[in-house]
Amino acid sequence: GGAAESGRRVGRPRAARRPDSGLAPREEPLVAAAELFTSLGYAATSTRAVAERAGMRHASMYHYVSGKEELLAELLESTVTPSLVYARELLADDTAPPENRLWELCRADVEVLCGGPYNLGGLYLLPEVRAERFAGFHAVRAELKDAYRQLLAATAAGGALAKNELDLRTDLLFGLIEGVILVHRSDPERPVSVFAEATADAALRIAGV
DSSP, rough: HHHHHTOTTTTOOOOSSOOOOOOOOOOHHHHHHHHHHTOOOOOOOHHHHHHHHOOOOOOHHHHTTTOHHHHHHHHHHHHHHHHHHHHHHHOOOOOOOOHHHHHHHHHHHHHHOOOOOOOGGGGGGGGGGGGGGGGHHHHHHHHHHHHHHHHHHHHHHTTOOOOHHHHHHHHHHHHHHHHHHHHHHHHHHSHHHHHHHHHHHHHHHHHHH
């Protein structure tokens, strides 16, 4: 009946672009890929399925993206780039104590990882992400981790650590923040702002602050 024809049935690929999306053509396949990679899985999603969900012809999509790997790379980078930009601002702001800035970075980073409509952080766990194609994502992620390390080192607790201890403490701290992806998945209805603040509090305990 009408539901099938309208393309609104859940799980049915749209035959036409969403009239209310307001997205640029370049964004349509990204949003469609985010939805499909996180629901069906990356390996099970074809580029044709992404194009259909985006309401585009398969051939047309290649004007905007080279394929699945490019979509995955962009989605992964979107989970770390905003946090890195904010981390640089926090590193440069010496008016606030480093403990406060480290807490704020943890809180904001969890908001980015858990705040979107799709659990993009879950894509970190894909074996494909180890490939050379994702070097850009790994570089941004490494720079973000280094910002955590610098803020931790600037705290009284972090400053008292030997280098190998500081490295380990950074790994544990960063591991907790990225680990929220799995914790969030266990209760996606939990308010993200409350979850983010609680995680930042726990992160500072790991930091020894």
